[in-house]
Amino acid sequence: MSVWRDVIGQEKAVATLERAVRDPASMTHAWLFTGPPGSGRSVAARAFAAALLCPQGGCGECRECRTALDATHADVDVIATEGLSIKVEQARDLVALAAHRPSVGRYRVLIVEDADRLTERAADALLKALEEPTPRTVWMLCAPSVEDVIITIRSRSRHVRLRTPSVEAVADLLVRRDGVDHPMALYAARAAQSHVGMARRLARDEHARIRRHDVVAMATKIVTVGEAVDAAADLVTIAQEESAAASGERDAAEKARLLEILGADPSARTQPPHIRSQVSALEKDQKARATRFTRDVLDRSLVDLLSVYRDALVLRTGAGSALVNEDSRQVVTRVAEVLTAEQLLLAMDAVGTARERIDANVAPLLALEAMALGLRLPR
C-alpha cells in the first residue's frame, strides 16, 4: 500500500512529489497543483501532505498517513469554500496558522483547495506569507490552471500539473475504492469524462444518471423556438431541484445547531438582535453555497450536453475513438445525421458561450435560452 494509491494516472506528478519527500534539495515551501476539475488536485495535495508527515515517506498505513489524508491531522489544515469566493478574513486566519511551528510532525501543511476563488484581498494576504516563509510550513494551492491564480502567487510556488486520468484508471479506482461493479464503473467514468467525483456520483446515484440521461436527450428534442425556451427552463429546474435536495436538510440542521450553540430558544418568534445577526449570516452563507452548487450542476449539465456534439463530430468524421455517450448512441447518431460538421462546431460554440456567460454572472435562464436557440435542429 502507498499513500499515492488514489492519485490515479499521474505518474509524472507523483515522481516529482516523491522526489521532494526524499530529497530536501527538491523540497520547497509553496506548491501549486493544477488540473481540470475532477483530476484529483486536492487528493494529490493531501497525499503529498501525508508523505511529508509519514516517518516512512508515505506508507499509507500509519496514523500520520491516515489522518493527513482525511485532513484530521493536527498539522494539516484544508481551506475549501462552498461559496463563490474565499474571503480575506479566511485567508488571514490561515496566514496566522502558517506562522506557527508544527505541533507534532515534521511540517505544517496548509492546503487551499480553491485558490482560483481567492478574492484579490485574500490573495494579497496569502502573498505576504509566501514571500516570508516560516521554516517547515508548506503551502499547497489548488486551481484549475495557472492562469486562475494571480501571477505573484504563481511565481513564488512550484507548479505540479495533473492530467485528466484515463477512463480505465478512473473505472479501476471506482471498483477498488468504492466497490462499484466493473460495467457500471466503466459507464460512469466514460460519461463523467474522467471527472473522478462526478463518476463516483453517477455510479452510486440513480438520480444523477437520470438527470444526465435527460440532458443528453435534449440534443434531439429542440426544434422550435418554444421548445428551446422550454429546454432552458428545464435545465434550470433540474439544477435547482438537485441543489435543493442536497441542501435542504443540511441547512435546517445547521441552523438548529447554531441556535443551540448560542443558547437561543428556537421556538421564539423573534430572536434578540445579536442572535438574529448570526442567523442571517449563516443564511447568507447557505444561500451562497446553494448558488454555487446550482451553478456547478448547471455547468455539469452543459459539459454533458457538449459531449453529445463532440461525440457526433467523432461519428461524422469517423475518428473512431470511443464515445463519451456510448449508452446514448441513438441520440448521438441522430444528431450526427441532421447536423453538418460545421453546424456541430456552432452548437459546441453555443454551449461554450453559455458556460462563459453564466460564469460572468449573466442570468442563467437567459444564457441557456440563447444557447438552446442556437441548438435547434433543422426541421
Add this chain to the structure above:
Amino acid sequence: MAPMTEDLVAVAHGVPPYVLVSGPESVLAERGLAEVLDRLRVAEPGLEVIRLYAGTYEGGELVLHTSPSLFGGAKCVVVHDVDEASDELQADLLACITDPPEPDLTLVVLHKSGQRGKRVLDALRGARARVVDAPAIKTDRDKTDFAAHEFRRARRKATPEAVHALVEAVGKDVRELAAACQQLVDDTTGVIDENTVLTYHGGKVEATGFRVADAALSGDTAEALRLLRHAIGVGVDPVPIVAVLAQQVRQLIRVGSAGRGRSADIARDVGMAPWQVDRARRALAGWNGETLAVCLQALAAADAEVKGGGRDPVYAVERVVLTITRQHARHREG
C-alpha cells in the same frame, strides 16, 4: 339551567374548538391565525395563547397545556409546523382531539404541505375542524387574484389595470404585494386605478422596465428610447431593465407557442395571469418565432455586457432596445 354546550360557545365567537390552517403561503397562514385569535379575544379578552413548534416539541407538552387551568379561563393552543411533526407530537395531537372537545380550549394546527401529519389532519376533519386555506401564491395569476381579493376584502374598488400594474411593480414578493395593497387602501380614497398605482409605485425599477419593454415590443423606437434615457438619467440601473425585457420576450415566445386555446388554460399551463396572456397575444401581432429568437439572443449578449463584460452598459441596453424595435419592423416588412 343546563350548562352551555360547546356549540353555543362556538356561536358566541364563531370559532369551533378545532382549526386547521392548511397550506404553504405564510402571509395567508399568519393572517388566518390572527383572525382566529381576534375572534376568540372578542369573546374572551383574557384569552391565554400558547404556541408550540414541531421543531422543538417535547413529548407531553401538549397534555400539559391542554389540561384545564386552575383558574379557568379560555385557552388557545397553536401548534406550528405540524408538517414536520415528530411521531410523539402526532400521537399527542391525536390524543387531544377528543369527542366531546375539552371545554374552553381552542386547538389551532398549522400544516404547510406534504404527507407527514396526515393522520392528525384526518382526525381534525373528522372532528369538524374549521379549515383555513393558505394556498401558495406563485404565478402572476395567483398574485393577481390575491391582490384583487385584498381590495375586495377592504371593500375598495380597484380597476383590473390597477391590479395588473401593482402586480408588475411589486409582485415579486407576496409580503410586499400585501403591504402595497394595504398602503393603497389606507392612503387613497375612491376607485383605485392605474394612475393611483403609478403614483405610488411608478418609480419602481420594474415599472420603468415594463414601460420600456411595452414600447420596444410594439416597435415604437422613439418612445422606447425616450423612456430608457429618462430612466437611466434618473439613475435606474440597466441590469434590471434587461431582465424585464428578457422576461417580456420570453412570455411572448411561451404564449406564441402555446397555440390557440383559451387564455385561462394557457395561463395555467405557462404560469402567467390570463390578462398577461391576452396582452401577450395582442403584442404578438408584430412578431414571429424567428424575430423573437433574435431578440432573446441579443438580450443574453446585452446581459453579459451590462454586467461588466462590456465597456458601456448604457450603450449596450440602448443597442438591444434598437435591435428589438428593428426586429418588429422586419416582421411588418416580411
